[in-house]
Amino acid sequence: MEITNVTEYEAIAKEKLPKMVYDYYASGAEDQWTLKENRNAFARILFRPRILIDVSKIDMTTTVLGFKISMPIMVAPTAMQKMAHPEGEYATARAASAAGTIMTLSSWATSSVEEVASTGPGIRFFQLYVYKNRKVVEQLVRRAEKAGFKAIALTVDTPRLGRRESDIKNRFTLPPNLTLKNFEGLDLGKMDEANDSGLASYVAGQIDRTLSWKDVQWLQTITSMPILVKGVLTGEDARIAIQAGAAGIIVSNHGARQLDYVPATISALEEVVKATQGRIPVFLDGGVRRGTDVFKALALGASGIFIGRPVVFSLAAEGEAGVRKVLQMLRDEFELTIWH
Numbered sequence: 001m002e003i004t005n006v007t008e009y010e011a012i013a014k015e016k017l018p019k020m021v022y023d024y025y026a027s028g029a030e031d032q033w034t035l036k037e038n039r040n041a042f043a044r045i046l047f048r049p050r051i052l053i054d055v056s057k058i059d060m061t062t063t064v065l066g067f068k069i070s071m072p073i074m075v076a077p078t079a080m081q082k083m084a085h086p087e088g089e090y091a092t093a094r095a096a097s098a099a100g101t102i103m104t105l106s107s108w109a110t111s112s113v114e115e116v117a118s119t120g121p122g123i124r125f126f127q128l129y130v131y132k133n134r135k136v137v138e139q140l141v142r143r144a145e146k147a148g149f150k151a152i153a154l155t156v157d158t159p160r161l162g163r164r165e166s167d168i169k170n171r172f173t174l175p176p177n178l179t180l181k182n183f184e185g186l187d188l189g190k191m192d193e194a195n196d197s198g199l200a201s202y203v204a205g206q207i208d209r210t211l212s213w214k215d216v217q218w219l220q221t222i223t224s225m226p227i228l229v230k231g232v233l234t235g236e237d238a239r240i241a242i243q244a245g246a247a248g249i250i251v252s253n254h255g256a257r258q259l260d261y262v263p264a265t266i267s268a269l270e271e272v273v274k275a276t277q278g279r280i281p282v283f284l285d286g287g288v289r290r291g292t293d294v295f296k297a298l299a300l301g302a303s304g305i306f307i308g309r310p311v312v313f314s315l316a317a318e319g320e321a322g323v324r325k326v327l328q329m330l331r332d333e334f335e336l337t338i339w340h
């Protein structure tokens with residue numbers, strides 16, 4: 001069957017993956033209202049197309065934190081990609097590099113920063129969770145920097161893991177053959193089986209709930225990499241992020257996996273963009289499945305978008321070729337939208 005759009009990969013992934021793994025990637029928090037709203041909010045935005053404008057030359061390249069990329073479509077950090085496909089983050093890194101765009105590697109990747117760097121050239125960002133043990137954080141940030149990563153995407157919406165009921169039912173844990181590679185040597189790479197979600201227990205034990213704005217400033221003392229604050233949904237927090245020295249903001253509700261009944265990211269975008277007054281770039285993730293979605297986000301002030309689930313679903317379906325295809329399809333659809 002010829003795949004004609006990004007969404008079709010989800011059904012294939014559902015067939016291929018073990019239930020525990022598919023549910024982990026697919027689910028949102030609690031009632032999953034925000035999960036649906038991330039899509040529905042895009043669907044409510046309509047275009048006012050203007051006609052008879054010369055569109056013979058379209059330039060989709062853009063610059064993110066000074067790095068030139070082929071299009072404003074980038075890869076969001078998604079954890080544990082080797083659950084989707086044996087090549088996991090290696091395949092994603094190669095696909096993003098081939099597409100001329102940025103990959104963000106999750107802290108909880110099943111491949112290390114060094115391993116991903118070894119796949120070849122490419123612009124890569126590192127998503128960071130702040131552990132209670134700050135020495136671990138410091139070590140990890142330095143390793144990412146040494147491995148050639150160009151920015152930190154600091155996730156700020158996860159003091160505790162959201163309540164993902166399918167993970168509780170499935171007693172989600174990392175398959176025995178995999179580890180959280182970045183923490184392997186620190187005895188933090190394994191996740192214990194738990195009565196509910198193994199990941200939720202791991203987060204409760206390891207991730208620092210005291211994380212605050214002063215930690216954004218602390219990070220700047222240990223690295224020269226620019227810091228993107230990922231998980232902002234309000235104008236107030238956008239203004240504080242600028243004061244704290246953030247180089248950019250990612251409007252994100254964690255793929256609707258953290259707190260249910262927060263607005264869709266596309267609904268929160270304008271407020272955040274307005275608050276930043278153009279001082280730092282604002283990006284968006286959550287619910288992007290079409291080139292038209294990319295265009296809508298840019299029209300409302302985003303400097304670029306990140307895709308998460310389409311990457312893991314296409315990875316599960318077709319490995320590196322799947323991720324390449326997703327990036328190409330979104331690029332083609334985005335270009336077609338501009339042509340109109």
